[in-house]
Structure formats: structure tokens, C-alpha cells
Amino acid sequence: MAAVEQAEFSAELTLADEAATTVLAGAIKPVLRAGDVLLLAGPVGAGKSFFARALISALLADHGLAEDIPSPTFTLVQTYRAGDLEIWHSDLYRLTSVDEVAELGLLDAFATALCLVEWPDRLREELPTDALTLAFELGKTPGERQVVISSPNRRWLPLIDRLKEQSA
Numbered sequence: 001m002a003a004v005e006q007a008e009f010s011a012e013l014t015l016a017d018e019a020a021t022t023v024l025a026g027a028i029k030p031v032l033r034a035g036d037v038l039l040l041a042g043p044v045g046a047g048k049s050f051f052a053r054a055l056i057s058a059l060l061a062d063h064g065l066a067e068d069i070p071s072p073t074f075t076l077v078q079t080y081r082a083g084d085l086e087i088w089h090s091d092l093y094r095l096t097s098v099d100e101v102a103e104l105g106l107l108d109a110f111a112t113a114l115c116l117v118e119w120p121d122r123l124r125e126e127l128p129t130d131a132l133t134l135a136f137e138l139g140k141t142p143g144e145r146q147v148v149i150s151s152p153n154r155r156w157l158p159l160i161d162r163l164k165e166q167s168a
């Protein structure tokens with residue numbers, strides 16, 4: 001069978017400050033549903049957890065909920081529920097083996113929950129292929145970040161186009 005060319009849809013945004021990252025989380029929130037996986041990539045301090053917290057707080061706030069959103073650095077996973085939506089926030093930095101991903105229940109959660117995954121490179125062969133990737137980078141000033149939002153999956157194309165228009 002001939003190889004299928006997979007297009008990659010992407011938008012590159014500058015996040016001038018933390019508020020801009022919170023606005024981005026708010027812009028992505030309405031399209032999210034169970035079975036979506038957001039891969040949050042980028043170096044230490046790039047803003048992966050900041051984005052995850054902003055998104056989770058906004059999803060919880062829609063249901064009148066306000067909870068602490070602790071870092072999953074040591075537990076690897078923290079879960080939340082916003083109405084019918086289960087949310088898994090994971091930080092795989094300290095993952096010792098890729099087998100642990102299934103043991104944590106994360107592979108099942110990819111299909112049934114909204115999953116936010118920091119340090120997704122740790123997933124190796126378990127990396128979901130149709131996820132939305134947000135690759136954060138430090139910017140030119142202490143408060144600035146760059147983010148490239150991309151996916152090979154058409155599902156994310158309208159969102160990516162909208163984010164591009166908003167940043168133009």
C-alpha cells in the first residue's frame with residue numbers, strides 16, 4: 001500500500017505574558033471533549049503546567065468548582081471531574097519505564113478522558129498519533145513564551161485556523 005501523506009496543521013503564537021497563556025487556554029477549552037489528548041511539550045519552566053492549570057481551572061469553573069490543582073510531578077497523574085468530563089493531568093518527567101503508562105491507566109484514559117500530558121516524549125511508542133501538541137518555548141523576555149500548536153489530525157484544523165486568525 002502506498003504511504004499516506006499526513007499533513008501537519010499548525011499555528012505559532014507569541015504569548016506576551018501569563019494572561020495571554022490563560023486566554024489561549026480559554027480559547028481551546030470550548031472544543032475539548034472526552035478522548036482528546038493535549039501533549040504539552042517544551043523545556044523546564046516553559047509554561048506547560050501554567051497552561052494546564054489555567055485550562056483545568058476554567059473547565060472546573062464552568063461547573064461552579066474551584067479546586068487546588070497540584071503538580072503531578074511526583075504522583076505522575078492528577079484527575080479531576082468537570083460535569084461528565086473526566087480530566088487527567090499527567091507529568092511524565094519522572095516516568096521510569098513506558099510500561100508504567102498503562103499501569104497508571106493513562107492509555108485507557110486517552111480514549112475516555114480529556115488528557116493533558118507534560119513531557120510527552122516519555123510516551124515513546126505509546127505516543128498518541130492524533131493528539132494536539134502544544135510545544136512551548138521560552139521567549140525574548142521573562143514573561144514571554146512562544147507556542148507551536150499542531151496536529152496531523154483534521155479534527156483540530158478549525159481550532160488551529162481560528163488561533164492563527166486571532167494572532168494575525
Ligand SMILES: Nc1ncnc2c1ncn2[C@@H]1O[C@H](COP(=O)(O)OP(=O)(O)OP(=O)(O)O)[C@@H](O)[C@H]1O
Pocket residue numbers: 015016017018019020021042043044045046047048049050051091118142143144145
Ligand atoms: N507567558 C507565560 N505563560 C506561562 N507561564 C509563564 C509566562 N510568563 C511567565 N510564566 C511563568 O513561568 C513559569 C512556568 O512554569 P511551569 O511550571 O508552567 O513550567 P513547566 O513547563 O510546567 O515546567 P516543568 O517542566 O518543570 O514541569 C511559571 O512560574 C509562570 O508563572
Ligand SMILES: [Mg+2]
Pocket residue numbers: 048049050091118
Ligand atoms: Mg510542569
